[in-house]
Amino acid sequence: MRTGFIGFLWVAMMVVFASCEESSGPGESFTSTQNDSGPKIAGSGKAGSMARMTILGNYLYAVDNESLKVFDISKPDKPIYTNDVDLGRDIETIFGFKNHLYIGSSSAVYIYNVNNPTQPQQVTMIHHMYSCDPVVANDTIAFSTIRSTSICRWNNWSVNELLVLDVSNMNNVTETHNYQLDFSPYGLGMKDTTLFLCKGENGIDLYDIRELSNTNNFQLNSFNTISGIDAFDVIVHEELLMVVGKDGYFMYDISDVMNIKKLSEIQTN
Numbered sequence: 219m220r221t222g223f224i225g226f227l228w229v230a231m232m233v234v235f236a237s238c239e240e241s242s243g244p245g246e247s248f249t250s251t252q253n254d255s256g257p258k259i260a261g262s263g264k265a266g267s268m269a270r271m272t273i274l275g276n277y278l279y280a281v282d283n284e285s286l287k288v289f290d291i292s293k294p295d296k297p298i299y300t301n302d303v304d305l306g307r308d309i310e311t312i313f314g315f316k317n318h319l320y321i322g323s324s325s326a327v328y329i330y331n332v333n334n335p336t337q338p339q340q341v342t343m344i345h346h347m348y349s350c351d352p353v354v355a356n357d358t359i360a361f362s363t364i365r366s367t368s369i370c371r372w373n374n375w376s377v378n379e380l381l382v383l384d385v386s387n388m389n390n391v392t393e394t395h396n397y398q399l400d401f402s403p404y405g406l407g408m409k410d411t412t413l414f415l416c417k418g419e420n421g422i423d424l425y426d427i428r429e430l431s432n433t434n435n436f437q438l439n440s441f442n443t444i445s446g447i448d449a450f451d452v453i454v455h456e457e458l459l460m461v462v463g464k465d466g467y468f469m470y471d472i473s474d475v476m477n478i479k480k481l482s483e484i485q486t487n
Contacts, residue, residue: 267352272314363403405451
């Protein structure tokens, strides 16, 4: 348990470190205070669905309100800012899976391929109602939550939905389901056939992905709930679930999704 807790702290510190980086333009390099004997971060990376940066291979991709920024981190102690791609307006989140980037904005989900890591190319775009929009994906399916809160609402319209996208064929990405929710959804994550969906003060619901992607299924029924937590986002890493909550950071053992165990927590309030 101690090793897992230290790992959780390390992840949290890496997120803080990455979030504080600033740059002025492509081609600029940065020198960190890490020496050559320190940990190497290139080629690995875990982030939640509400994140604004992700790592694929030797590249870090970060979004601001209007653009995608590409960093070469093959030399972690000297990252190089290599490109800036215009995305439009109101960009919110980014999620990386294999050679694709899933970018959430207040009005659409964008999918880019990174077959050429320094030159991301748009594959498709799926429009939705104006709202906050995190995304997660695997080889065949992607999920996006649509949330209309005070800062994610247009013309006073209230929309809370779970979108299901078929991404098995990137040349023909389609929306297969649109589940109406009676709560405001936040971040989400996947492990095997389980979807973890944050519900704010109502905890985290667990859903069977096979049921959600069933074309004949129009009901949203969770099979388990993690309660007693105000959950904002999750990071799934093998048998661990790391949760960002209103009151702190939490880690759970999800090796058995029917019997989830809390391992540790860091209270911030």
